[in-house]
Amino acid sequence: xxxxxxxxxxxxxxxxxxxxxxxxxxxxxxxxxxxxxxxxxxxxxxxxxxxxxxxxxxxxxxxxxxxxxxxxxxxxxxxxxxxxxxxxxxxxxxxxxxxxxxxxxxxxxxxxxxxxxxxxxxxxxxxxxxxxxxxxxxxxxxxxxxxxxxxxxxxxxxxxxxxxxxxxxxxxxxxxxxxxxxxxxxxxxxxxxxxxxxxxxxxxxxxx
Numbered sequence: 001x002x003x004x005x006x007x008x009x010x011x012x013x014x015x016x017x018x019x020x021x022x023x024x025x026x027x028x029x030x031x032x033x034x035x036x037x038x039x040x041x042x043x044x045x046x047x048x049x050x051x052x053x054x055x056x057x058x059x060x061x062x063x064x065x066x067x068x069x070x071x072x073x074x075x076x077x078x079x080x081x082x083x084x085x086x087x088x089x090x091x092x093x094x095x096x097x098x099x100x101x102x103x104x105x106x107x108x109x110x111x112x113x114x115x116x117x118x119x120x121x122x123x124x125x126x127x128x129x130x131x132x133x134x135x136x137x138x139x140x141x142x143x144x145x146x147x148x149x150x151x152x153x154x155x156x157x158x159x160x161x162x163x164x165x166x167x168x169x170x171x172x173x174x175x176x177x178x179x180x181x182x183x184x185x186x187x188x189x190x191x192x193x194x195x196x197x198x199x200x201x202x203x204x205x206x207x208x
Contacts, residue, residue, distance in 0.1 A: 003068040011161050011171025013065060024062040027174035030181025031055035038188050043195040047188035050080045054184065058177065081125055082107065084187065091194045092136060122158070126151050129187065140190060147186040154179030 006016050013020040032055045039048035057076035061069040085107035090100035111124040129148035133141050158176035165171060 001067065003066065003071075005067050007061075007065050007067055007070050009065075009070070010062075010173050011165040011169065012173065016065060018063050020065060021062045021173075023170050023174040024177065025059060027177035028055055028059045028062065028181075030178045031058065031184065034181045034185035034188075037185060038192065041189065041192045041196075043192040043199070044188065046083070047080075047184075047192060050076075050083060051181075051184050051188065054080060078121065080184065081121065084191065085128075087191060088132070091191055091198065092132075092140065122155055126155060140194065143186060143190040143193075147183055147190065150179055150186065151183040154183055 010021060010024060012022070012024050019025070031051055035048045035052040035055060038044035038051060053076040057069070057072040057074075061073035063069075082104050085103040086101045087103075088100075089095035089103050090097055107124070107128065110128070111121055114120065114124040114127065126148060129144055129151060133144035133148055136144060154176050157172040157179065161171040161173045161176075
């Protein structure tokens, strides 16, 4: 496989070149802003690094439009999703860290089932957010419900990109970036706030 081969996958891109997708490239700043905001949160630095990698991968892909940069784009998103699947059981249900990592094969199996029905990684991630919003309570339910709603709209813009080319040559993929950056921020913030609250509660629990 030629990893440097040109990839033309979006409405906005008409030819090779660094600025073939100006809106798609610049809208990746949403990921950078989310990463910076998370870096400043307690327990947020791992998520900040992971979202920073999403920013780098997506920016590289929309600037270079090659197979290797496309793989980096998808790969860094997958790393974020799998890390989240690994820490979610520990943070929200108190599962031991060694067992919490089983969330990864569970999510991959779930994604395989969704893919067999015509979906894929993004649809399984959306369904995961919806499931989290259903099984959790209180502020956690509200955070995941909001993340799921934003991601649902974001995914619709990603899907509509080629459909609107005739009437809107820039496409809608840049809106996917803007809203997906917000989605990652909301999901990561839900996790960091839960991690911080668990840490704050630990001294009082041990002192009882």
